[in-house]
Amino acid sequence: MAGHATMRCGEFRTSYRADTTIFPTPMSRNFALGGVVLLVLAPLVLNAYYLNLLIQIGYYGIAALGLNILVGFTGQISLGHAAFFGFGAFASAWINNSFGIPVILSIPLAGVLTTAVGMIVGVPAGRIKGLYLAIATLASQFILEDFFARAEWFTGGSSGSLANSISLFGYSMSSDQSYFYVVLFFVVVMFLFGANLLRTRDGRAFVAVRDHYLSAEIMGINLTKYRILSFGISSFYAGIGGALYGHYLGFVSAEGFTILLSIQFLGMVIIGGLGSVMGALLGTTFMVLLPEVMTSLVGSVGDMLPGLSQGVAYIKQMAIGLAIILFLIFEPDGLAHRWKMVKAYWKLYPFSY
């Protein structure tokens, strides 16, 4: 494949090394690089509203990738992801407010703290499966939520805590334009790390645990270790995403990290595609943009039928629910799978397979 810009119509890889590149073809790599370059230019042309949406996709996307590593790659269901997301937000604000450590450092530190918490939750979770695991992670969601509301020293209790904006070399990054670059940096780093993780020995062990835990154990994979590790890495992602969210809003309160957000994260990875790095980003994009698209659609319908304008909010909520349900019925493998199908179509054209 090396050096070839065109896509060939068969499998010509002759080494494992060639089979596990991050990007399957130079073209896809160039596209990804081009995408990043376009995003770097985005603040020059987009207004604050679109940047706000992109920033949301960024921090939710990082957290969704973490959940995808846990659910999609290791096969461990989690209903407590929002709590770790929240923990990261509180931890970063707390580190910055209490110790005066600059925000740019408190964000990764918050990720590390969240990893520790995630691993603690992962210890019992490493020994149970399926529904039992779902309930255990649900419990961690509620325990952490209650902790947020009570731990005044850490979270400011029910009043929440203020999170300072990032400043680098005396330059404040509080505007959407500048904060966008901070988020973009973390997105690129975290997604590269995620994509690479799955090419490593440990990443392959995750997949083995997901596919057949018994076979994995017979091959010598330590199940408990890898399940806990998966929880830890997933929490690290949630913590980084949460910290970015906290410093973006400038205020962190316990009410933002409920079970609903946990379910939304699950929605992101299922819609995007379980077990796909790109799927995490696609699913997040879908979930963030859907309400906005619905608002504009329903808004224009409301203008045509004035009687509807009172119910616009409800129609919007129902439409979002409906879109998700239709998606799961007609696209159970997620957006990433659809993308693969689109690529395969062009690759095999004019034949169907």
Added chain:
Amino acid sequence: MNKCVIPAAMAAALAGLMAGTASAADSITVGHLAAYTGPTSDVGKPYGQGIADAMNYINANGGIDGSQLSFETVDYSYNAPQAIATYKRWMASNPAPVAIQGWGTADTEALVKFVTNDEVFFMSASYSGHLTDPMGKSERTKAAAPYNFFYGPSYSDGCRGVVQWASEDWKAKGGEGKPKFVHMGDNHPYPNAPKEACAAYAEELGFEVLNPIVYSLKPGDFKAQCLSLKESGANYAYLANTSGSNISLVKSCATVGVDTQFISNVWGWDENAQAAAGDAGYGIAWVVGAAGWNSDAPGMETVRAVSRMSDPSGNEARVLHYMRAVCGVFFMHDAMLAAEKMDGGVTGTNIKAAMEQMTDHVPAGLEGVCLPSTWTPDDHRGTNQVLVYKSTPNGFENVYTATLERRPEWLGW
């Protein structure tokens, strides 16, 4: 990370979404945060309607000296992060609002620093005592709140007022020994706002203050809390939530057979709550911040005209909160009129300055509806008058009017 979303495609998909409100040069942009959904929607709906009606009424009657109020109503479902996201969106739009009519305690307190930096006049429906300290003089306030205003007594003063009534009530009943007082509410900034201040004042008046009891802002079955209340032997229980969850609570407590006297705050009871609670609701005493719908005050003419903005038939009876919303908007209206004559015109800073020049002010046309209010540059306690009403089978009766001292140590508490 294979392919990124191409922003241009996104922009195309969403084109026109952010057109926002078209703004003429002669309009004044105002933000309106409302809670039509979420746990406080029971009182959020009538209040938000009052804000929207009053602004539409002002626009229909010449605006602010000819300038129309251009406002967008956003329902943020009582979710503080969503309120902040909305605020950020507003501030990034052009023209950014110079004034905001807000709602809840959590979001208002979270936005204090933002509105101070952006110099936006902010009138909340949160009457948290923390918002009354514009200079940050008090040890109890996290941040100075120079741009925050609200109409009516603060939660702390309101609670102190009903506690004063309770103290009189105890004497009138011929109660023996120390009456017992308990604070009940959710673990949330709004119910917590007056908790310590009010408990301290209750102790001062000779109450024994018991451990607070937590019950959710979301209506539910509160029999467990009622049993705790019964066991505690409290004589007076202060309900710090909004009417929706209070209805559930008084009903649950009636079932369990609690004979505690309930007292509540300005959001704690209204006509809808009484209709829903039936017999269980009679006897509750709470704070009222403006005239009721059936009042014959001269200013009610204006309120009824405002109400016809969304109810042309004029048949709809508005609940107490509606009148307070109208008062809030008209105080802002008067401040804007004054600001327009200042250097720079209607800016957040000028509206604030105009508000701080009001002394025992009642907006023109609302005589007898709104309480006379005074704001100064170092004290944003608009009024220290607390009207205590009691719900009886014959309707709501004003049983007590407390005029609280303006103690310096109570500022921001």
